[in-house]
Every structure is written in C-alpha cells, then in structure tokens.
Amino acid sequence: MNPTEIYRTWVEVSFDALRSNLAWIRHRVGPRVKILAVVKADAYGHGLPQIAGALMHGGVDVFGVATLNEALGVRAVGAGWPILLLGCSLPAEVETAVRHNVMPTISSLDEARRFQRAAARQQKTLAVHVKVDTGMGRLGFWHAEAADAIRRIAAMPNLRLQGAYTHFPSAEDDAAFSLEQVERFRAVVRKAGVQIPLRHADNSAGVLNVHARGRRFGSLFNVVRPGLMMYGIVPPGLPPVPALQPTLSFKSRVLLVKRIAAGRSVSYGRTFVARQSMRVAIVGAGYGDGYSRDLSNRGEVLIRGHRCPVLGRVTMDQTIVDVSDARFRNLRAGEEVVLVGKQGHDCITAVELATRAGTIPWEAMTSITKRVPRVYTGAAT
Numbered sequence: 512m513n514p515t516e517i518y519r520t521w522v523e524v525s526f527d528a529l530r531s532n533l534a535w536i537r538h539r540v541g542p543r544v545k546i547l548a549v550v551k552a553d554a555y556g557h558g559l560p561q562i563a564g565a566l567m568h569g570g571v572d573v574f575g576v577a578t579l580n581e582a583l584g585v586r587a588v589g590a591g592w593p594i595l596l597l598g599c600s601l602p603a604e605v606e607t608a609v610r611h612n613v614m615p616t617i618s619s620l621d622e623a624r625r626f627q628r629a630a631a632r633q634q635k636t637l638a639v640h641v642k643v644d645t646g647m648g649r650l651g652f653w654h655a656e657a658a659d660a661i662r663r664i665a666a667m668p669n670l671r672l673q674g675a676y677t678h679f680p681s682a683e684d685d686a687a688f689s690l691e692q693v694e695r696f697r698a699v700v701r702k703a704g705v706q707i708p709l710r711h712a713d714n715s716a717g718v719l720n721v722h723a724r725g726r727r728f729g730s731l732f733n734v735v736r737p738g739l740m741m742y743g744i745v746p747p748g749l750p751p752v753p754a755l756q757p758t759l760s761f762k763s764r765v766l767l768v769k770r771i772a773a774g775r776s777v778s779y780g781r782t783f784v785a786r787q788s789m790r791v792a793i794v795g796a797g798y799g800d801g802y803s804r805d806l807s808n809r810g811e812v813l814i815r816g817h818r819c820p821v822l823g824r825v826t827m828d829q830t831i832v833d834v835s836d837a838r839f840r841n842l843r844a845g846e847e848v849v850l851v852g853k854q855g856h857d858c859i860t861a862v863e864l865a866t867r868a869g870t871i872p873w874e875a876m877t878s879i880t881k882r883v884p885r886v887y888t889g890a891a892t
C-alpha cells in the first residue's frame with residue numbers, strides 16, 4: 512500500500528530536486544564561493560532535520576538559521592557544521608549559543624560585548640559575523656558607522672571576526688539599488704582595514720539578479736545565502752529558471768463528492784451560491800493545514816490533472832471545489848488532490864498559490880502547519 516493513502520493532507524519533499532538545485536547553484540556561483548544554505552523556519556516548511564541532513568551530504572559549507580532553537584536543530588543532525596544565526600540573539604540566549612559554537616550575527620556593540628563576556632567565561636574564542644545595514648533597514652550597523660564597529664569587535668579578545676555581511680531588500684526588482692548597497696558594503700570593508708575572511712550579501716534574488724553584475728566587484732563576496740531558490744522557487748519578478756525544480760508538493764484527498772441543487776450555498780458566510788445544479792468535492796485540507804483562507808473563491812486545485820476552482824470559504828479542515836465537469840465523473844473519496852505541485856500535464860506552483868492568496872511564496876511555504884506530515888522521496892545522500 513502507498514503509505515500516503517492514509518494521509519488526508521501531506522507534503523512530499525524531493526531530495527533529488529534539492530540535490531539538483533544545489534548543484535545548479537554551485538555551478539552558477541563557481542567553486543570558490545561558499546554556499547550558506549538557509550534552513551530557517553523548518554527549512555521553509557520542508558522539515559529541518561531532513562533537509563539539513565541531506566544538505567550535509569550535498570556540498571553546502573555553512574547553515575543559516577533565524578533562531579537559536581533552529582541552530583540547535585542543525586547541531587542535533589550533525590556535529591561540527593558551521594551555523595550562522597541570521598537573527599539577533601536575546602541576552603538570555605548568549606550562553607547557550609556560545610556553548611554550542613553557534614556563530615552569532617552582531618548588530619550592536621552591546622551584543623558584541625555580551626558574546627565577548629560569555630566566551631571569556633567559557634574560555635573560548637567565538638567566531639562571529641557582523642551585519643552591515645546598507646539599506647535593508649532592519650538588522651546591522653548603519654554602514655556609515657560600521658567600519659569603526661568592526662574594528663572594535665575585531666579587537667575583542669574572545670571573539671574572532673569571521674565574516675561581515677549585508678542584505679538586499681529589493682534584489683529581485685532593483686539591481687541599481689542593490690549595486691549601490693554593494694558599493695557601500697565595499698567601502699565599509701575597505702575602511703575597516705581588518706581581516707574579514709567571509710563577506711556576503713546574496714539571497715536567492717541576489718544570486719540570480721545581482722551576483723553576475725557584481726562580478727566587477729571581484730572577490731569582494733565569497734559566500735552566497737540561498738533560501739527560496741534551493742527549494743526550487745524563483746523569487747517572483749525574476750525570469751524563470753527551468754533548471755530549478757520545486758522540492759515541495761502539497762497534496763490532499765477527496766473526502767466526499769456530492770451534488771448540490773441550484774440556489775444552495777456553500778460553506779461559512781454563504782459567499783458562494785450555486786447558479787445551477789453542480790457537483791462538488793469536499794477536500795481534506797483547510798487553513799488549519801496552511802491552505803490559506805485567502806484562497807476562498809480564488810484558489811484552484813488539481814484533480815485528475817485538471818483544475819477545479821475553490822467554492823466559498825476555505826474552512827479550517829476542509830475546502831469545497833467544483834467537480835461538475837465530465838472529467839470528474841465517478842470521482843471517488845480518496846482520490847488525490849494537488850494544492851501545490853504537478854499532476855498530469857498541469858502544475859500549480861508555489862508562486863501561483865501565493866499570488867492567488869495575495870502573498871509571497873516564502874509565506875505560503877512556511878504556512879504549511881505542523882499537522883501536515885512530510886514525506887520524503889529520493890535518496891538523501
């Protein structure tokens with residue numbers, strides 16, 4: 512028996528696609544650039560331990576996470592891997608981060624001093640990365656003040672300045688601004704005048720839209736930080752990259768098929784009323800699984816390789832779709848429904864789902880909830 516037969520809603524993750532995407536990124540950036548694989552938010556909903564495990568065999572150099580808990584999650588899979596905490600650290604997290612040799616991102620001298628004290632107490636030297644705000648307006652030292660901060664941090668006896676980085680707010684649609692950020696960052700590195708072994712800026716959109724143009728910046732950057740593209744999704748606004756294959760499919764099953772007469776309404780709020788007699792299928796996924804309520808009357812799912820519009824409101828555990836078409840004759844409980852992914856000759860991409868829901872693929876992927884089992888296909892190594 513197919514083990515997914517007992518799941519009403521599940522996610523399928525393809526290790527083969529992950530491996531192939533990683534190989535493509537490696538090819539794109541060349542052999543001398545390190546790949547920092549971003550696995551925050553449960554590896555974009557794919558499952559952190561499984562993805563981290565596969566990537567450890569797949570040629571990444573560093574892991575990037577958002578929280579200390581995620582860092583410990585990577586540690587639990589394989590000891591010894593460099594892990595960069597991309598977010599700030601709470602004062603209460605500092606001791607633990609140092610104990611597990613998690614590299615923090617430093618955005619203030621206060622943070623640097625806390626890590627210096629904890630590292631001294633634990634008689635360690637801790638590698639750290641300093642973040643420079645060149646225009647993102649979130650974490651990091653403002654670039655005009657960053658060189659001075661970098662020098663001070665480099666002088667702290669129990670910290671080892673291993674890297675400096677910045678982040679693009681608009682790499683997918685504003686290459687000019689991104690290149691200006693690169694110039695600001697370059698000025699900081701030059702002015703700091705200390706050894707900074709790792710220097711990085713590129714998220715997925717950066718790798719696809721800025722990195723090549725930035726070649727004229729020579730060896731300034733020697734690390735990239737892909738997230739979304741590693742999972743086979745091109746940031747919206749950029750041209751398609753056929754070589755990148757989606758790693759995730761989101762699937763469900765028909766629970767019930769029924770006929771409704773003209774004039775009857777469907778689901779909460781009665782936002783859909785049948786104009787004629789129609790057949791509907793109740794699908795076993797709802798917003799409690801991460802199938803957004805914003806897809807009410809807007810989403811489409813695939814059944815037997817064909818599209819079925821969502822009727823009425825998406826509910827917590829069920830979604831109603833139109834299966835009046837003759838192609839769905841004799842549709843039975845248990846048949847597969849694709850929410851994201853391929854079926855037959857059609858495909859609903861994460862970008863399409865996100866666009867229909869009025870959001871972005873990053874949010875759509877990380878919204879798939881814990882109750883949805885993740886099933887892995889292909890070899891992890």
Ligand SMILES: *Cc1c(COP(=O)(O)O)cnc(C)c1O
Pocket residue numbers: 549551597678713714715716736737738739740
């Ligand atoms: C999440 C994140 C990334 C990865 O971004 P993608 O757009 O998913 O490639 C890179 N760098 C930082 C600092 C991040 O927070």
